[in-house]
Amino acid sequence: DGGITQSPKYLFRKEGQNVTLSCEQNLNHDAMYWYRQDPGQGLRLIYYSQIVNDFQKGDIAEGYSVSREKKESFPLTVTSAQKNPTAFYLCASNTGQFSTDTQYFGPGTRLTVL
Amino acid sequence: AQSVAQPEDQVNVAEGNPLTVKCTYSVSGNPYLFWYVQYPNRGLQFLLKYITGDNLVKGSYGFEAEFNKSQTSFHLKKPSALVSDSALYFCAVSGETFSGGYNKLIFGAGTRLAVHP
Numbered sequence: 001d002g003g004i005t006q007s008p009k010y011l012f013r014k015e016g017q018n019v020t021l022s023c024e025q026n027l028n029h030d031a032m033y034w035y036r037q038d039p040g041q042g043l044r045l046i047y048y049s050q051i052v053n054d055f056q057k058g059d060i061a062e063g064y065s066v067s068r069e070k071k072e073s074f075p076l077t078v079t080s081a082q083k084n085p086t087a088f089y090l091c092a093s094n095t096g097q098f099s100t101d102t103q104y105f106g107p108g109t110r111l112t113v114l
Numbered sequence: 115a116q117s118v119a120q121p122e123d124q125v126n127v128a129e130g131n132p133l134t135v136k137c138t139y140s141v142s143g144n145p146y147l148f149w150y151v152q153y154p155n156r157g158l159q160f161l162l163k164y165i166t167g168d169n170l171v172k173g174s175y176g177f178e179a180e181f182n183k184s185q186t187s188f189h190l191k192k193p194s195a196l197v198s199d200s201a202l203y204f205c206a207v208s209g210e211t212f213s214g215g216y217n218k219l220i221f222g223a224g225t226r227l228a229v230h231p
Contacts (some may be wrong), residue, residue, distance in 0.1 A: 010118065041124075041223060042118075042204060042221035042222055042224055043221040044221075045218065078193050092158075100146050100162050100165045100208070103160075104160065108156065108157050110155065
């Protein structure tokens with residue numbers, strides 16, 4: 001997990017609320033990623049960013065939003081439009097230059113909707 | 115489209131015995147294959163990857179993986195399992211690129227390894 005921090009570790013959300021998950025990296029990586037993990041489904045890509053001020057939708061972007069104002073930071077907002085947000089959220093980063101680049105992951109945030 | 119299959123939801127092994135966690139893949143062009151391990155409520159830790167060259171790849175914590183192109187497989191192995199190896203293991207493949215040339219990782223559903231004393 002070294003080099004990538006995520007906060008908070010646990011997050012509880014009421015119906016209709018927007019919540020923001022933090023992801024910070026000190027690895028000087030250009031590319032950052034957000035994944036959602038559900039039991040038995042592996043990881044699914046929500047959003048990714050190759051460079052500051054640019055980001056792209058992944059496979060399950062509906063109900064989520066991101067920003068990339070700084071190289072080190074890639075926060076994810078889970079909006080009220082996300083119908084089933086309870087999941088484990090993982091942030092990752094790499095240099096993003098080649099398909100062979102290893103992605104390194106943060107420790108994750110577990111979001112629960114009350 | 116690329117895909118990864120981990121055919122076993124769970125693998126049970128006695129401590130000291132060899133272990134194998136299976137992975138098969140489908141990708142256009144050259145596959146780049148990765149194994150990660152996840153302990154409860156933690157992020158994924160990188161174990162090893164295959165890019166090219168020797169079909170046997172050695173990684174962290176004594177793990178290794180064998181790339182078999184004809185069988186489109188990349189099985190994770192360890193000669194002698196430890197109780198502390200008990201965790202969730204993910205295989206992932208990268209072959210396509212995003213627009214702009216960045217990699218997209220496709221993950222398998224994961225295999226839970228249980229090593230019994």
